[in-house]
Amino acid sequence: MPSDTFTPMTWADLLSRPRPAPQATIAYGADDFQKIDLWLPTGAGPFPVVLMVHGGCWTTSVADRSIMDWAAEDLRRAGYAVWNIDYRGVDRPGGGYPGTFMDAAAAADLLRANAAKYHLDLTRIVAVGHSAGGHLALWLAARPNLSRTSPLYTPDPLPIANVISLGGLPDLEETAASPDNGCGTDVVTRLVGKPTSGRADVYADTSVPRLFPLAAAQDLVNGREDTIIPYRLATDYVAKSRGGATLHTVPNTGHVELIAPGSSAWNKAKHLIKLAFHS
Template sequence: MLTWDDLTSRPRPACDATIVYGEDAMHRIDLWRPAGDGPHPVVLMVHGGCWQTEIADRRLMDWAADDLRAAGFAVWNIDYRGVDRAGGGFPGTFRDVAAATDLLRATAAEWRLDPSRLVAVGHSAGGHLALWLAARGRLSPASPLFTADALGVPEVIALGALPDLEAVAASPDNGCGTAVIDRLVGTDRANRFTDTSIPPLLPLGVRQQLVNGREDRIIPYRFATDYSAAAEAAGDAVALHTVPATGHVELIAPGTAAWTLARRLVAAALSRGSPGG
């Protein structure tokens, strides 16, 4: 199994631009744009790190973003305030990823991007957030997280994701622990999972590709099988891709079987296009 050092010790590639969308240092988006005039198809990328800035930020995805850029895709690699940062948690973390996502549509012409060809890729906790971004149209207008006219996300590729926050909160064997969930969803709302966790928002009405390492010691494999079964039962189109001899790091490390599969799924999603944007 790869370690984080195996990934982060690689030469770090550079993005093409960094876009500011708010006042916090985490209110940043790195744009990776391929050669050519465009407009380019776009990968909306969401990093993981157990929803905690201290663990990871958008730079953890630099190597994956660079690999997608080399394959001809633009990458909109968003950052956000984790639960351990002032203003993060509920509702700040969710509002951050929503604002960073919606800015894609507002600035697409400026950056020569095509939001009608869009796929979201999220890793670990970022897999949950990527699915949540695709689920925003299911939110009640009464929710503090509701956004009118949110950018549609027609397909999500979730890599070692944690879609069910209630399951995470009840599972001490997950690599993020359980205490982080209270900080993410709040403790003073009776229905705190209904607008933050993915299962209560099913069906999402978008394609969902789950990629999981069978030997992932950070994200228990049952998170993938349980969520996949629930989403399919609700009527969603879900595919679970299980990669043998694979842990958590391999899911975003170019050159591995898991990342090669993820990149192939990205290409397939963007070749289909969408009415989103």
Template sequence: MVRLIRFALVASAAIVSATTLHADAPRLLTWPDLTARARPHADATLNYGTDPYQRVDLWRPAGKGPFPVVLMVHGGCWTTSVADRTLMDWIAADLRRSGIAVWNIDYRGVDRPGGGYPGTFADAGAAADLLGAKAGQYGLDITRVVAVGHSAGGHLALWLVGRGRLPAASPLHVEHPLRIAHVVSLGGLPDLEATAAAKDNGCGTAVVGQLVGKATPSHPDVYADTSVPRLLPLGVPQDLVNGEDDTIIPMRLGTGYVAKARAAGDRVALHRVPATGHVELIAPETVAWAEAKRLIVAALKSPSPRT
């Protein structure tokens, strides 16, 4: 069950404030606008651990395949009590209707036993790598994988690509992580250091400390293997889709990351969508999702730069 109380309160307060200041401000979607509608259902659920949140939902189109795959990562401030993978059900169903399989992962948030560092990151990696192990069984084409993450999931989607650059001493290092050809971040928070300094972000700043943990003699720099800019260049194309009226994720968190990624040599584009907040990014009827889907489809038609 999706629980979005914190997000809803922050978004509602910000929308009221924006409406007071700007009488012509667009009417933005709220979380109940999304979650109160009829919910579609996945085709299968797979386990990669024993925790109830160590799960993956597979949305598989009808037919034999093999199908291109979107590796989907939900947001919710890295906090299980805020959101889980079911928040992405409606766009997952939309992609399935278009002949694209969706590997919608869950993970233990910072508020779950074993969450935070390294558990939240290790979960995301294990869920992604399970795709490689199960692709043949379900007719999935892992030479065509695009990672799509929303909000905090935008950070994890980009981080999953950067796993290949983790030092061997990191507990998050794996020898052969799943190869991802492209990333689409929807209102993401890729730069954890910038997020921790952004008091106006809808997740707050304390959660970043919960996510990365405290420095130790063996792990003195908590951002070295957790924050995406530290892993640049990622070596794959990246698209960031951000709403101009997003009161949860300040636009500068997108523009700041793009500047760092480009300086490192990555191919990155920021797509700013007018009259769009945070919820619109994962609502299938919106202009924002149409733009994100266009980018996903185009990426899946392109040959992977890492194959």
């Protein structure tokens, strides 16, 4: 529980900051949310790339890619290109299963087609996701393990060697069984669908632990006082990974701090990104 002296950061604290703007926006579909914002450092490149995935309970009306603008700008100033993807949430036509997952995959894979134009280094990619985006970032790294019979299967997904989940929800089965998670349990059903005769196991190709082991290195950064994403969701995921994931606990930290430049949580995330690019 939060200490008596700890006051968590609010969304208003972050959203009231002057908003920076990306250097380019790229569409990968007809929907308004099938877009990617590209943040480019100064210089000639080639630039290491942070593949960024926003949260918001997989629900477009809760959050879109713009919630990551401040984190993206901070990384851009540090010399990293940021490929900040958006996707149709469960509340958009075509969202849910398989659309939300197919959007995330298509947005990630489009990075390769734009690498030469924007001087992006495809040998140095780190996926960073916040909250529900932590789940999608890990899922993107798990795509090589998808069954060929899955509607989500693609033969040559973008290789991702490192993933950093910030207050993520990687285990959809546990999330659906945890009414204390800030997204609620109904949204997971809206995301993965209900069991049917043709798809009885809705978690087989959507929940990351079902796709273990991941080839990517996995780092989880979680605030110890996060009241939106229960801390046990991180510890349980790490235990299931059997050494595949590492948990980094940040004290006196809630949920918003994880993507707020200047916070100790965001400084930890930036340090892990730096280490990943130099591993």
